[in-house]
Amino acid sequence: MARRPTLEFWYEFASTYSYLAAMRVEALAEAAGVDIRWRPFLLGPIFAAQGWTNSPFNIFPIKGRNMWRDLDREAARYGMPPVTRPNPFPQNSLSATRAAIYGAEQDWLVPFTKAVFETEFARGGSIAEPHAVVAILDKLGLDGTAILKAASSESSKGRLKLAGEEARSRGIFGAPSFLTEDGELFWGNDRLEQALDWAAGNRPGGMR
């Protein structure tokens, strides 16, 4: 049987459109016959390199208003629950990302990722404090305290930093982003379907 192609899904826990993509990607990938590699990372250092120290949706309020309305519409279109905004936005995603990086090879990465996003954007809850992340892990039947402690070790912090450097070196400038095995980069929840098509070998108009 032929090996299934893999698509990397790079996501940031503070990112609204990463949330939409995280809730959609499994079913679409299954239909496309593509395996997903979930790649949590921190967008903050990349935004900082662009001169932004806040979400562009806060820096440009007119854009932010449209984003929230668009998120409402898109969530409704996908049949997802109504969006509830966390306060503040964006949430500090450091603890959640540390846990996800630590769990990169664990079978709890995907349920943890989806639980963080749902806490934050379906229920408007905080994911910023370490105890909020511990609670999400505990609820999945894991030892949240032990995981977050291990996720805060120097070696784990090093892996988080490496992921950020890898993201930047591979051209990622926003989230969500999708990277195919041949290095094709797609940006945004709006490109999830196209990224899966590309990964599955269905390229538009004979592109290469």
Add this chain to the structure above:
Amino acid sequence: MARRPTLEFWYEFASTYSYLAAMRVEALAEAAGVDIRWRPFLLGPIFAAQGWTNSPFNIFPIKGRNMWRDLDREAARYGMPPVTRPNPFPQNSLSATRAAIYGAEQDWLVPFTKAVFETEFARGGSIAEPHAVVAILDKLGLDGTAILKAASSESSKGRLKLAGEEARSRGIFGAPSFLTEDGELFWGNDRLEQALDWAAGNRPGGMR
């Protein structure tokens, strides 16, 4: 017979994704039973108010590289000819927009708009100099010189400025943008289908 709903299509001649939308909107609108009101405007003053004096795709080169690649992919997916980049990018769109604003109530607005975009992004030609705009008008069987002269009158300049103020006051911050009769704003070529659905009364999940 019931009146058909109208969707306003706000576009900027220098904008790559406005080009994609302009080439797609007629067939999609016809299928949706929606009339399109074509609204040319200048994005420059709105970007300047956000602190940008150049295209964000030039200010953030990593984003620009992805945009051009994405444009290639999306054009191929839509069955459009390969994109050819004008030099410089963005093109100065003042003369073309003046002509389009002058022709707002004329039956040549749509063919002129599409001819400008095709000159610029399908053939990589300049649209910046007045003589380039005159040539496009002439090729449509019009008197380009007379039109561009009339389009440069004080009253015509005033209408151009008013269009920009209307765009800003209605929440437009980028192009293309779509505005429904009930004031719902959609941003980007990626939202053309959703905007038409909304205009036609098909709203996701019972939204209002």
